[in-house]
Amino acid sequence: MMPNKAAVLYAVHDLRIEQRPIPDPAPGEVLVEMRSVGVCGSDVHYYNEGRIGSFVLDSPTIMGHESSGVVVGLGEGVDTLQVGDRIALEPGVPCGTCMQCRSGRYNLCPYVKFFASPPVDGAFVQYLTINQHFAYPVPDTISDDAAALMEPFSVGIWACRKAGVSAGASVLIAGAGPIGVMALQAARVFGATDVVVTDTNTYRLERAISLGADRVIDVSGEDDLSTQLTADIFIECSGAPHALTQGMKCLSPAGVAVAVGMASADDLLVPMAVMQSKELTLTGTFRYANTYPIAISLAAAGRVDLDACVTGHYSLEETEAAFMASKSDPTVLKSVVRPNEV
Numbered sequence: 001m002m003p004n005k006a007a008v009l010y011a012v013h014d015l016r017i018e019q020r021p022i023p024d025p026a027p028g029e030v031l032v033e034m035r036s037v038g039v040c041g042s043d044v045h046y047y048n049e050g051r052i053g054s055f056v057l058d059s060p061t062i063m064g065h066e067s068s069g070v071v072v073g074l075g076e077g078v079d080t081l082q083v084g085d086r087i088a089l090e091p092g093v094p095c096g097t098c099m100q101c102r103s104g105r106y107n108l109c110p111y112v113k114f115f116a117s118p119p120v121d122g123a124f125v126q127y128l129t130i131n132q133h134f135a136y137p138v139p140d141t142i143s144d145d146a147a148a149l150m151e152p153f154s155v156g157i158w159a160c161r162k163a164g165v166s167a168g169a170s171v172l173i174a175g176a177g178p179i180g181v182m183a184l185q186a187a188r189v190f191g192a193t194d195v196v197v198t199d200t201n202t203y204r205l206e207r208a209i210s211l212g213a214d215r216v217i218d219v220s221g222e223d224d225l226s227t228q229l230t231a232d233i234f235i236e237c238s239g240a241p242h243a244l245t246q247g248m249k250c251l252s253p254a255g256v257a258v259a260v261g262m263a264s265a266d267d268l269l270v271p272m273a274v275m276q277s278k279e280l281t282l283t284g285t286f287r288y289a290n291t292y293p294i295a296i297s298l299a300a301a302g303r304v305d306l307d308a309c310v311t312g313h314y315s316l317e318e319t320e321a322a323f324m325a326s327k328s329d330p331t332v333l334k335s336v337v338r339p340n341e342v
Contacts, residue, residue, distance in 0.1 A: 004127045005018070005125070006018060006126070007062065007316055009047060010060045012049065017316065020062075023129045025073055025129045028077050028133075030078055030081055030087075031127060031129050033069050033126065034067060034069040034125060034127065034339040035070060035340065038145075039322045039337065040064075041177070042262075044326070057118050061118045063122050063319075064124035066149060067088075068088050069087060070086050071085045080133065081135060086144070088138050088150040088296060089136075090151070091116070092107065092114040093112065093113050095109055107158075107286055124319050126316070136150070138150075142296070142300055147296075152179055152334075153298075155182060155285070156184070158285055158288035162285055163233045163256050165187050168193050169192045169193070169233055170195075170196075170232045170233070171187045171196070171231060172195075172247055174261070175236070175238030175239070176205050177204060179237045180208070181204075181207065184208060184212060185211060185212060185305070195214050197213040202218060231251060232251070235258050239261030244257070245271050254279050255278065255281070256283070311331065311333045312336070315339075315342060
């Protein structure tokens with residue numbers, strides 16, 4: 001095998017390409033040659049700030065958790081995959097025995113080992129191992145890039161499940177970044193018939209239209225969206241501190257708000273008078289659970305276009321440039337690193 005190069009983040013703005021041993025798959029694990037790894041906003045947060053929320057970079061860590069690859073080795077007892085299988089990797093492997101896991105909420109497992117959540121290494125590497133049950137075969141009709149984007153698409157699916165999106169629903173989505181457009185596509189396949197997306201980036205708003213939004217609104221300098229629209233469901237994907245309050249004011253009575261984007265502030269103001277007088281429901285999301293099979297099925301059936309979200313490709317040596325791409329170019333939506341390509 002080729003040397004196992006990895007992009008390792010040591011500290012803020014200190015990303016190094018170095019060699020790591022090729023791991024041996026443990027019983028129940030597969031060895032994966034990585035094909036595509038998407039750059040997530042969390043990767044950029046770690047690169048620029050050394051943390052995201054309560055997760056802090058306190059030791060050298062390989063970033064990356066949106067990934068796909070091909071199986072090149074089998075650990076003892078693997079019976080669900082074969083060498084040569086193309087797979088999408090679900091990056092969080094829970095303990096399987098805690099109360100949250102046994103209740104089906106494995107995304108809330110306190111012992112989960114999630115790629116690129118320090119000190120757990122992630123996917124910007126040429127080879128890694130993963131538990132067979134979190135490696136999902138994908139058909140040849142799904143590209144390596146799309147297979148990697150099953151991860152952010154799962155975030156969108158989970159948000160729509162939590163919101164109860166169903167046929168005929170009107171949905172407002174704040175943020176036309178990668179997660180926003182994933183939530184947009186998920187809302188469409190869940191049956192929403194009126195989807196409005198807001199952002200301050202005109203390029204991203206144009207892409208949201210191409211991916212199925214009925215209407216987009218540039219909220220630069222906008223203080224009160226409630227004079228322009230009402231919605232049954234509000235999905236906040238921007239992380240902007242004021243967006244949650246603004247979106248909740250747009251909800252119809254008995255509407256549902258779902259907070260997906262991670263704001264930089266620990267505490268945000270919630271419009272309690274609006275929430276109480278309309279009997280609104282507000283919930284958060286943390287990753288996802290049991291979403292990969294439906295995500296893969298929808299992509300394989302052509303119900304969503306994940307490849308359309310990709311705006312640039314980079315080699316492993318160019319990982320730092322991939323992290324910085326969206327800051328330097330407003331047209332960038334999703335950058336993808338291909339660890340085993342030159």
